[in-house]
Amino acid sequence: MNKQDFNEGLLGFLDASPTPFHATKNMAMMFSNAGFTKLDEAGKWELQKGEKYYLTRNDSSIIAFTYSDSKNYTMVGTHTDSPNLKVKPNPVIKEHGVVKFGVEPYGGLLLNPWFDRDLSLAGRVTYLSSQNIIKDALIDVKKAIAVIPSLAIHLDREVNNTKSINAQTDITPIVTCNENFTKETGGFDFDDFIKEQLLHAGIDDVKELYANELSFYDTQNASFVGLNDDFIASARVDNLLSCYVGMLSICSVDAQTPMLFIASDHEEVGSASTSGAAGSFLENTLRRLFSDYEEYMQLIRTSLFISADNAHAVHPNYPSKHDKEHSPYINRGSVVKINANQRYASNSKTISKFLNVASSLGEPTQNYVTRSDMGCGSTVGPITATRLGIDTLDVGLPTYAMHSIRELCGADDAYSLYKIILGFND
Template identity: 50%
Template sequence: MQLDFFNQGLMSFLKRSPTPFHAVSNMESALLQAGFERLDESVEWVLKPQGRYFVARNGSSLIAFSVGDNPSDGIRMVGGHTDSPCLKVKPTPEIKQKGFFQLGVEVYGGALLGPWFDRDLSIAGRVTFLNSKDQLSSGLIDFERPIALIPSLAIHLDRDVNNGRPINAQKELPVILTQLGENEDISFREILKSALRDTYPDIDVKKVLDYELCLYDVQPPSYIGLNNEFMVSARMDNLLSCYIGLSSLLKAVGAEGGSQEGGQIAGNQPACMLVCSDHEEVGSQSAEGAQGPFLMNVLERLYPDSQTRAQVINASMMISADNAHGVHPNFADKHDNNHGPLINEGPVIKINANQRYATNSETSSIYRHLSEQLDLPYQSFVVRSDMACGSTIGPITASNIGVRTLDIGVPQLAMHSIREMIGSKDAFTLYKVLAHFNQKRNLKVDRV
C-alpha cells in the first residue's frame, strides 16, 4: 500500500463517519468484505481455529479479531475510540425566537467551542422509532448537506470578543435551522420522521421516540500545505486510530484492500484484535466504553477456560492508539523542550510517571525495536512537569484485564477542534508499524 492510497482511504473513512454509529457501520462493512464473520452477543459463539470475527455493542463500539493457532503467543491488540468532542442535539431541542427555529445542543466531551461558529453544519446519528406494526427499530440518518449554523455576533455588538470572553454554552450555541412565520410551528421529531422515510423508503415510520444526534462540519477532509505536507479533517481524534487499527488488522490477515474466501487466516499467525470503544471523551464509563465489560466479555468467550485466558493475556500486548499533542509553532513553550513531538517526524510514544499513560520501559522498547526494524521514525512525549496530563483507554484497559500496554499516537494540532491537523506521513508510518506488530509471534522481553 502506498502513502497517498492510504491517506485517500483515511479521508474517505473520516468523511463517511460523522458519528460513532456511522464509523462502526463503515468498519463492519470493510470487515465483511474482508471475510470476517459477524457475531451476535445474544447467541452462543462457535469459533473456528484461525477464524476471523467481529462483534459490535450498541452500534458504537466494535471488537474484531482473528483466532491464532497458538494461545501461548497471546493476542496483538490495537485499541482506539470512536467518539469525538462535538455538539449533540438535546431531547426537546425546539427553540423559537425572533422568527428563527433553533435547536438546543449539549456539549459532548472537551470540545474547543470557538471553531464551531460560522461553520456549515449538518446532523447525523441514530434514531429510534415505531413502525406501522408498533415494532421498535433504530436506524442511522445523515442529512449530509449543510442545514444549520451558529453565527457569531458582530464585533460591533461585542467589542470584548477578542479579549478572551468565555462562551456560554447554554445561550450562545443553539443552532439556527430555519425561519418560521408568526403562527407557524414545527416539530424536530417530524423532521426526523421525514429524514427516516427518505433513508429507509421501504419502512413505514409511525413515530420517532428518541435519538442520539451530532452536529458536524460538512467540509470534507483534505490535504493542505504547499507540498501537501498536512491533512485536515474533523474527528481525527480518534477515528484516525480506528482506521489505522482496522487497516493493520486487514493487512495481518491478508485481506487488505479486498475480500478473502473462507473466513480464515493462514496458519502460523498470532491472534490479532482491534478494539474500538465509544465514550472515551467522557470517561469511558458505559457498557460499551473501555471502563465497561465489553473487552473482557469477548475474551471470556474466546478463551472460556480461566487458566488459558490468564496465560493468553500474560503473553499479549495492547497498543492504545490515540493522537498526541504536536508542537504548535505559536505556542512552543507549552511543551517540555526535550519532548515536543513534531508533525511528520513519526508516531509519538506517550509516557507519564503517574500512569495517565500505560507505557512502561518494556512496551516502549518493543515499539522502538519494531520501528527500527522497519527503519521508521518515532518520538516521545512527556507533558510539562507544571501542567496536568490527559489520559487514554490505555491505563483503563491495562488495569481492567491486566495486559501490558503501550500508549502511542500520531502528533496533531488543533486537538478537539471542529477541524484538526496532522502530518500527511505520520498515520501511514503508524499503520506500517502496527501491521508489523500484528504479525510478530514473539514479543517476549527477557529479564536478566
C-alpha cells in the same frame, strides 16, 4: 498498499463517519468485505480456529479478531467518539425571528471553532414500527442545515481580548427563519423532520418516534493541506485516524496471525459505559475466545495492548505549552506517550517492544511527556490495563488543534504507524 492509497482511503473514511454509529457501521462493512464473520453477542458462538470475526455493541463500539492457535496477541485499542454538539431531547427553541436547536456539549471540545460553520446533523434514531417492534436507524442529513453566527465585533469590542462562551445560550445552532415550525401553520415540526430523514434512509414504516442520539457536525470535507500536501485537515481526526490505522492493520493480516482490534465509544467522557473501555465489552469477548481460565490468563500475560490515540504536536505558535525535550513534530513519526502518574500506560518494557519493531522497519518514533506544571489527558490504555491486567503501551499520532471542529495531522505519520503495527506480526 502505498501511502497515497492509504491516505485517500482515510479521507473517505473521515467524511463518511460523522458519528460513532456511522464509524462503527463503516468499519463493520470493511470487516465484512475483508472476510470477517459477524458475531452476535446475544447468540451462541461456534468459533473456528483460523477464521476472522467481528462484533459490535451499542452500534458504536466494535471488535474484530483473528482466532489463532497462538495466545500471543497484538491488540490495538482506539475510540470512535469525538467532541461535538449533541441535540437535546426537546431541541426546538423559537425566539427572535428564528428557530434554534438546543444542544449540549459532548466531551472537552473547543467551542470557538464551532461559530460560522456550515453544520449538518447525523446520528441514531429509535422508533416503533407498525408491527410494534422497536427498531434503530442511522440518519445523516448531509446538507448544511444550521449555523452558529458569531456576534459582530461592533457589539463586543473586547472580544479579541476576553472571550468566554456560555454553553447554554451562546452556541445554539440556527436552523430556519420560519418560526411557524408546526404542521398546523404549514411548516413542519421536529418529529416530521426526523421522519423525513428516515424516509431518505429508506425507512417508511414509522409508527412512533421514541428517542434519538443526534450530533451536529461540520460539512467541510477532509482534505490535504500544505504546499506539498503536508497535512490532512478534518473533523474527528481524534480518534478516527487511529480507528482507520487499526482497522486496516487487522484487515492486512491473515487469519492465523493472532491479532485483535477494538474501537470503543465514550472515551471523551470517561469511558464509563457498556460500550466504553471501562465496560466489559473487551473482557467479555476475550473470555469467550478462551473460556478456560488458565488459557485466558495465558492470553492476558503474553499479549500486548497498543492504545492508539492522538498526541499533541508542538504548536509552532505556542511552543511554551510543551516540554521542549518531549515535543513531537508532525510528519516525524509515531509518538510514545509517557506519564509518571499513569495517565498513559506505557512502561519501559512495552516501550522497548514498540521501539524494537519500529527500528527494525526504519520507521521514526518520538516521545511525548506533558509539562510537569500542566495536567495530562488520558486514553483507553490505562483503563484497559487496569481492567484486564494486560501489558499496555500508549502511542499517538501528532496533531494540532485537538478537540477543535477541524483538526490537523501529518500526511506521513498514520501510514508509518500502520507499518509498525503490522511489524509486530512478522
